[in-house]
Structures are given as C-alpha cells and as structure tokens.
C-alpha cells in the first residue's frame with residue numbers, strides 16, 4: 001500500500017568498515033480479525049523501508065516518538081522479527097539466510113540489552129547461572145576454572161563484586177541489575193549490542209553511571225552499539241551517529257554533533273526544539289516548533305511524506321504525493337553523511353520557505369481493537385519525550 005522511498009546508498013558488499021547493513025527493511029504486522037478464520041484486515045507498517053549502516057566500533061543512536069518502530073527495527077536487525085521485505089547483512093552475511101549451527105554462531109555475535117532488567121532476568125536463577133547459561137549455549141564454558149575466571153572478569157568489567165555470583169536478581173538495585181544484563185550480553189563475546197532503552201527504567205542518578213559503563217566497555221571489548229532511546233540527551237551523549245525515525249522510516253541521519261548543531265528535517269527541528277536548554281538567554285531566543293496534530297497510526301500512514309499532516313513547511317502538492325528519499329543535501333558546510341528525507345530541506349534551511357500554521361487533519365484509523373491495542377502513538381512530541 002505504501003510507496004517506497006529510494007535513497008542514495010553505497011553499493012552492496014565489500015565495505016569492511018560496515019558491521020550492519022540494513023537494506024530497504026520493512027516489518028509489517030498483519031492485523032487479523034475473526035475467531036475461526038484469521039482474516040487479515042490490514043497491516044501495521046511498523047518499519048517501512050529503512051536503509052542504514054552501522055560501522056564497526058561506533059554507537060548508532062535511534063530516536064523517535066513512541067510507536068515509530070525503533071524496537072521493531074532493532075529486532076529486525078537481530079532477526080527476532082524477520083523482515084517482511086529487504087535484508088540485514090551482518091558482517092557481510094544475510095542472517096535470514098542462515099540455519100542451524102551457522103545461525104546459532106552468528107546470533108552469538110549480536111546480543112541485546114533490554115530496558116527493564118527485572119523482566120529480562122529470570123528471578124529464579126542466580127547471577128552465576130544467568131551468566132553461564134549463555135556461555136554454555138555457545139560452548140564457551142569449556143572447563144570449570146576458566147569459566148570461574150571468566151565470570152569474575154565479567155563481573156569486574158561491569159563493576160560488581162565476585163560475591164554477586166551467588167545472589168539473585170531481586171537482591172540488586174535497578175542499576176546493578178542492568179549491569180548484570182550487560183554482563184550477560186558480554187558473556188558470549190558479541191560484536192554488536194542492541195541496547196533498547198538501556199537506561200530509561202533507571203533513576204536519573206544511575207543513568208549516567210550505566211551510560212559511562214557502556215562507553216568504557218565499548219573501548220575495552222571493541223563493541224559496536226545500536227542504542228534505541230527516546231531521551232535525546234542520552235542519545236546525544238552516547239552516540240557517534242544518530243538516526244531519527246518517524247512512522248516507520250528514517251527521516252534524518254547525521255553525526256551527533258551535526259544533528260544537534262544543524263537539524264534539517266522539520267520533525268528533527270521540532271524534536272530538538274522541545275528539549276530545554278540550560279542557558280536562559282538561549283532558551284528565550286531559540287526557535288520553538290510546537291507540533292500540532294496527532295501522530296498518525298502506523299496502520300494507516302499518510303501518503304507522500306509521512307510527516308505532512310504535522311509539518312509547518314508542507315508544500316502543495318509534492319509533500320502529499322511523493323515520499324521523500326533519505327538523501328544528502330546541497331547545503332554549504334553540511335557533510336555528505338548528513339542525510340535527510342525532506343523535499344524542501346535546502347529551501348527551509350535558507351529561509352526561502354517559511355513555516356506556516358498547521359490545521360490538524362482527521363486521519364482515518366484502521367480499527368485494530370480486537371488484536372493489538374497499542375497502535376496509536378502519543379498525542380504530542382512532548383508526551384512522547
């Protein structure tokens with residue numbers, strides 16, 4: 001149902017720098033109705049044509065409002081949610097093409113750190129058992145003494161004492177539990193860690209400690225990270241490059257510094273303008289873009305530019321009809337790696353196009369109530385952030 005945006009992207013294969021190559025990935029969830037016959041009455045276009053590359057050793061941050069498809073994209077990279085279309089090359093191999101032992105071996109290289117360590121750690125297992133489990137599954141617990149040494153090393157790496165091995169998840173604080181979750185991910189010596197909201201369930205006071213730990217471990221173990229987060233401050237701090245998602249698509253991608261210094265997509269501008277700036281003079285004078293209109297449902301995304309129903313720069317009729325590709329822009333001083341999916345990025349940046357009032361549009365929703373009730377996003381950017 002949706003037209004696909006094509007993007008300027010490097011040719012297939014051969015780039016040793018690239019660890020993860022996401023090519024035109026779509027993840028569409030069928031919406032089914034009926035007791036006896038599962039009739040498909042529509043789809044949730046959770047991820048709808050994403051191209052991105054994650055380089056070895058970098059941290060790629062993924063931001064966007066709740067429901068825009070961040071976690072689904074993370075799962076597609078892990079092949080936990082096999083793509084409806086497109087492919088994910090990990091270290092040059094399409095994981096979806098692997099089976100049996102080969103798949104198991106490749107899976108070891110990609111580990112996940114979850115938002116809520118309490119629900120991702122089995123409360124009945126001791127820390128030792130939690131850590132050994134993954135190592136055993138991948139044949140990494142060869143002999144007793146070396147396993148015991150490895151366990152102590154893992155705990156030391158995440159800043160926990162060896163005595164923690166005999167304890168159970170409930171005996172730890174939230175931050176310590178997240179350290180155990182990280183140790184578990186590290187136990188199988190992965191190349192990539194997908195961290196989905198790794199600190200958003202933690203007290204603000206321990207968030208920075210866990211982020212610093214992730215950064216230290218990255219250097220020590222030569223890790224590559226995909227960090228999914230809705231907190232722009234967290235993403236900015238930890239990321240080398242950032243991808244901004246809106247309704248299943250990537251609307252902007254740049255280095256963290258470039259994105260915050262010069263956001264080019266109207267949606268990114270709105271997201272960043274909602275983040276308070278500590279300096280009151282800057283806060284009073286900077287551009288504030290308040291988005292009106294609800295986030296459309298991913299089961300019925302707007303045609304053309306997905307953002308056109310809320311965009312203060314929307315132009316007739318191209319914005320409504322043609323989905324913009326993620327492309328490099330011809331703006332002096334903007335590096336080629338800064339990509340944006342907006343037809344009018346140059347004219348908006350130069351001031352040739354001015355923002356206008358947005359009349360909220362009623363968007364017809366597909367009634368999905370009998371199956372998955374979580375389709376509709378928050379009412380505003382501030383609610384999501």
Ligand SMILES: Nc1ncnc2c1ncn2[C@@H]1O[C@H](COP(=O)(O)OP(=O)(O)OP(=O)(O)O)[C@@H](O)[C@H]1O
Nearest residue numbers: 029044046066067068069070071072298372374375
């Ligand atoms: N298994 C599923 N079946 C049907 N729809 C799903 C499924 N998983 C996710 N969705 C829907 O896909 C869309 C994207 O969900 P996703 O969890 O990827 O968003 P997100 O960006 O991670 O949001 P959040 O910030 O709230 O975690 C949402 O509308 C969600 O309801």
Ligand code: SF4
Nearest residue numbers: 305308311319342343
């Ligand atoms: S393409 Fe049009 S609607 Fe989309 S972000 Fe750009 S100006 Fe706004």
Ligand SMILES: [Mg+2]
Nearest residue numbers: 070071072196
């Ligand atoms: Mg999520």
